[in-house]
Amino acid sequence: xxxxxxxxxxxxxxxxxxxxxxxxxxxxxxxxxxxxxxxxxxxxxxxxxxxxxxxxxxxxxxxxxxxxxxxxxxxxxxxxxxxxxxxxxxxxxxxxxxxxxxxxxxxxxxxxxxxxxxxxxxxxxxxxxxxxxxxxxxxxxxxxxxxxxxxxxxxxxxxxxxxxxxxxxxxxxxxxxxxxxxxxxxxxxxxxxxxxxxxxxxxxxxxxxxxxxxxxxxxxxxxxxxxxxxx
Numbered sequence: 001x002x003x004x005x006x007x008x009x010x011x012x013x014x015x016x017x018x019x020x021x022x023x024x025x026x027x028x029x030x031x032x033x034x035x036x037x038x039x040x041x042x043x044x045x046x047x048x049x050x051x052x053x054x055x056x057x058x059x060x061x062x063x064x065x066x067x068x069x070x071x072x073x074x075x076x077x078x079x080x081x082x083x084x085x086x087x088x089x090x091x092x093x094x095x096x097x098x099x100x101x102x103x104x105x106x107x108x109x110x111x112x113x114x115x116x117x118x119x120x121x122x123x124x125x126x127x128x129x130x131x132x133x134x135x136x137x138x139x140x141x142x143x144x145x146x147x148x149x150x151x152x153x154x155x156x157x158x159x160x161x162x163x164x165x166x167x168x169x170x171x172x173x174x175x176x177x178x179x180x181x182x183x184x185x186x187x188x189x190x191x192x193x194x195x196x197x198x199x200x201x202x203x204x205x206x207x208x209x210x211x212x213x214x215x216x217x218x219x220x221x222x223x224x225x226x227x228x229x230x231x
Contacts, residue, residue: 002068004165004196005031005054009063010073012049012219023049024060025219031198033164036191038207039200041216047200048169050216054198055088055167056080068164085114089158091187093170095150097142097157103129104138107156114161128156132186148179155186159195166190168199172206184209 012024023046039047052058065073097106111121129135172180191197213225
């Protein structure tokens with residue numbers, strides 16, 4: 001399998017007038033295509049910062065970040081945005097749905113950004129909503145849905161462009177155990193079809209859906225545990 005993510009001595013520093021903090025300190029990791037990797041660690045250890053850099057939302061101060069073999073961390077924002085649109089899907093703890101758009105419109109939005117035609121958009125969105133058992137809610141607005149339904153919509157929006165990599169930041173954090181389990185099974189099913197997943201979580205149960213756990217402390221990777229082989 002090819003390497004989709006590789007970092008070399010990756011460092012991210014936040015500075016104020018009085019202090020500077022290394023949110024990421026000399027991170028060296030590799031993630032292969034098709035892996036499901038969980039990142040764990042206490043609050044403030046750098047997990048979400050790592051996810052933001054991997055998602056090209058933020059950039060490193062030192063070191064390298066290679067995505068599919070290309071150094072992307074220092075690219076201009078427009079080029080990084082194009083790579084994000086073509087390759088990445090994001091799932092957040094807070095859902096980040098647009099309240100003024102229906103379920104259908106929220107899921108459709110990434111296809112519009114990628115200039116997919118209306119007929120193809122309709123077909124792909126309806127097929128995905130059917131597969132996630134939320135087609136009956138397609139004309140509802142986010143505030144009319146349960147938390148579990150909102151997160152399913154968020155996952156659908158993340159995968160509608162068939163991304164190579166899903167970045168999930170505490171995707172079950174606002175859900176009860178039953179809905180959280182459902183979302184984890186969706187992510188596991190997507191991974192089983194070949195999508196790479198990088199997930200930040202506090203939950204040992206959720207982390208063990210992955211094939212590997214990266215544990216962080218004080219901005220550093222302190223240990224990696226391989227749980228199982230992946231195909």
